[in-house]
Amino acid sequence: MSMAQKQTQQFVTIxxxxxxxxxxxxxxxxxxxxxxxxxxxxxARHIQQTEGNVITVTLKLGxxxxxxxxxxxxxxxxxxxxxLEVDRxxxxxxxxxxxxxxxxxxxxxxxxxxxxxxxxxEVEGDLLLIGDVNPGGTVKAxxxxxxxxxxxxxxHAGANGNxxxxxxxxxxxxxxxxxxxxxxxxxxxxxxxxxxAECAFVRDGYSEISVDRIQVLTKVRPNLTRL
Amino acid sequence: MGDAIVITxxxxxxxxxxxTANIGTALALSGKKVCLVDTDxxxxxxxxxxGLENRIIYDLVDVAEERCRLHQALIKDKRFEALYMLPAAxxxxxSAVQPEQMKRIIDELKxxxxxxxxxxxxxxxxxxKNAIAGADKSVVVTTPETSAVRDADRIIxxxxxxxxxxxxxxxxxxxxxxxxxxxxxxxxDEIVSILAIDLLGIVGDDDTVIRASNKGEPIxxxxxxxxxxxxxxxxxRILGESVPLLSLQEEKGMFTKMKKFFGMRS
Numbered sequence: 404m405s406m407a408q409k410q411t412q413q414f415v416t417i418x419x420x421x422x423x424x425x426x427x428x429x430x431x432x433x434x435x436x437x438x439x440x441x442x443x444x445x446x447a448r449h450i451q452q453t454e455g456n457v458i459t460v461t462l463k464l465g466x467x468x469x470x471x472x473x474x475x476x477x478x479x480x481x482x483x484x485x486x487l488e489v490d491r492x493x494x495x496x497x498x499x500x501x502x503x504x505x506x507x508x509x510x511x512x513x514x515x516x517x518x519x520x521x522x523x524x525e526v527e528g529d530l531l532l533i534g535d536v537n538p539g540g541t542v543k544a545x546x547x548x549x550x551x552x553x554x555x556x557x558x559h560a561g562a563n564g565n566x567x568x569x570x571x572x573x574x575x576x577x578x579x580x581x582x583x584x585x586x587x588x589x590x591x592x593x594x595x596x597x598x599x600a601e602c603a604f605v606r607d608g609y610s611e612i613s614v615d616r617i618q619v620l621t622k623v624r625p626n627l628t629r630l
Numbered sequence: 631m632g633d634a635i636v637i638t639x640x641x642x643x644x645x646x647x648x649x650t651a652n653i654g655t656a657l658a659l660s661g662k663k664v665c666l667v668d669t670d671x672x673x674x675x676x677x678x679x680x681g682l683e684n685r686i687i688y689d690l691v692d693v694a695e696e697r698c699r700l701h702q703a704l705i706k707d708k709r710f711e712a713l714y715m716l717p718a719a720x721x722x723x724x725s726a727v728q729p730e731q732m733k734r735i736i737d738e739l740k741x742x743x744x745x746x747x748x749x750x751x752x753x754x755x756x757x758x759k760n761a762i763a764g765a766d767k768s769v770v771v772t773t774p775e776t777s778a779v780r781d782a783d784r785i786i787x788x789x790x791x792x793x794x795x796x797x798x799x800x801x802x803x804x805x806x807x808x809x810x811x812x813x814x815x816x817x818x819d820e821i822v823s824i825l826a827i828d829l830l831g832i833v834g835d836d837d838t839v840i841r842a843s844n845k846g847e848p849i850x851x852x853x854x855x856x857x858x859x860x861x862x863x864x865x866x867r868i869l870g871e872s873v874p875l876l877s878l879q880e881e882k883g884m885f886t887k888m889k890k891f892f893g894m895r896s
Contacts, residue, residue, distance in 0.1 A: 517787075517826050519783045519784060519786055519787035519790075520780050520781070520783040520784040520787065521784045521787060521788075522787050534826075535824075535826065537783050537824060537825075538780055538783070538824075539780055539783065539784065540783075555824070
């Protein structure tokens with residue numbers, strides 16, 4: 404009986420687009436059923452395929468959540484068919500954990516205080532500090548660091564390795580700047596004071612931290628805009 | 631019920647003890663009942679600066695360990711009826727007293743005195759924790775030196791974490807006006823801008839302070855000295871009066887920062 408049901412119901416819909424194949428997988432049946440039907444259909448299709456061009460595949464999962472094991476199985480199965488390559492997997496759902504991580508990554512945490520000598524202020528996303536970082540104080544963020552006051556201590560942006568992270572300060576007089584693994588410190592002979600907001604970032608292809616007027620971020624980090 | 635004010639700095643040698651002795655003396659001059667408490671166990675100085683060294687019989691550790699009553703350990707000043715001090719022990723170290731014991735002693739003193747001034751040892755360890763245990767307010771003393779300001783900043787951070795202590799106030803000590811004007815020394819505005827707390831007063835570097843200290847006569851007793859006036863002004867600000875800063879710094883726009891005075895927070 405279950406065999407009969409499997410034959411009548413469509414778990415997999417294949418649609419051709421100009422970018423490749425869209426595989427729309429039913430999200431209410433068992434994962435095993437999807438795999439079996441997909442295997443069957445792709446094998447049949449593959450026979451008709453004459454030319455050797457690689458076809459990119461987009462998987463549309465609907466409201467199905469794939470564990471990393473299941474995703475592996477699915478990719479391996481599709482990749483095993485000649486000419487097919489999985490380009491993207493779209494799902495409407497993510498796990499609570501992933502959602503929480505995403506939230507932390509994209510949250511801007513605003514804090515108003517003075518980070519004083521010996522104090523460390525650390526956040527998981529971006530940090531918006533409404534106040535100063537005094538000499539001997541440290542601010543650290545997995546994302547970007549925006550300081551509305553004076554930065555006289557240490558700022559470490561992209562603490563988990565994000566080289567695109569930036570540091571901005573209304574008054575940039577840091578004792579050290581860090582972006583991901585890179586460290587820079589101002590020259591021992593302090594230059595003339597610039598009384599305008601500045602930013603620090605790593606230019607593409609460079610392995611040192613640049614400091615510039617804050618306005619250059621518009622060009623070098625346009626994705627800071629989240630409108 | 632009086633106020634307990636801890637006088638601290640982080641760094642040593644910036645003038646905590648001198649400041650304690652002189653603010654205490656100036657408050658006593660204004661007719662307040664004042665008790666000075668030296669918490670620098672093992673390195674006591676306050677008794678020397680006050681000229682009361684040879685009157686010590688019992689000390690802070692004796693009180694904490696209940697070898698004597700609190701009033702037995704208090705030494706009455708030779709000049710003022712209403713000025714007392716509780717000396718530290720010289721033979722023990724900071725761990726001889728626990729913060730809870732300190733708090734109990736300070737609470738008891740607050741019953742009888744208008745102001746209890748606590749002289750804090752240098753550092754951020756046990757001695758500091760003891761000194762701030764019973765305090766309601768705090769004064770941070772610094773000098774116009776980068777290292778002293780750095781330590782003051784650290785101390786302010788620690789004080790701000792204490793829920794029972796009001797936001798600290800700043801005293802900038804040992805100002806040398808000519809060096810500040812020539813830019814060789816941090817100026818008061820710069821210090822206040824970094825530390826971002828209210829300024830309680832500034833005291834110039836004055837030979838008479840050292841001379842008086844060595845004689846065991848707090849400079850605040852001598853009205854002809856500029857430092858004396860500075861300490862008296864600090865005491866008046868603690869009492870809630872508005873007193874402008876000494877003339878030296880007036881042109882530098884410090885007035886605005888002086889509007890909030892000690893004990894007038896809402």
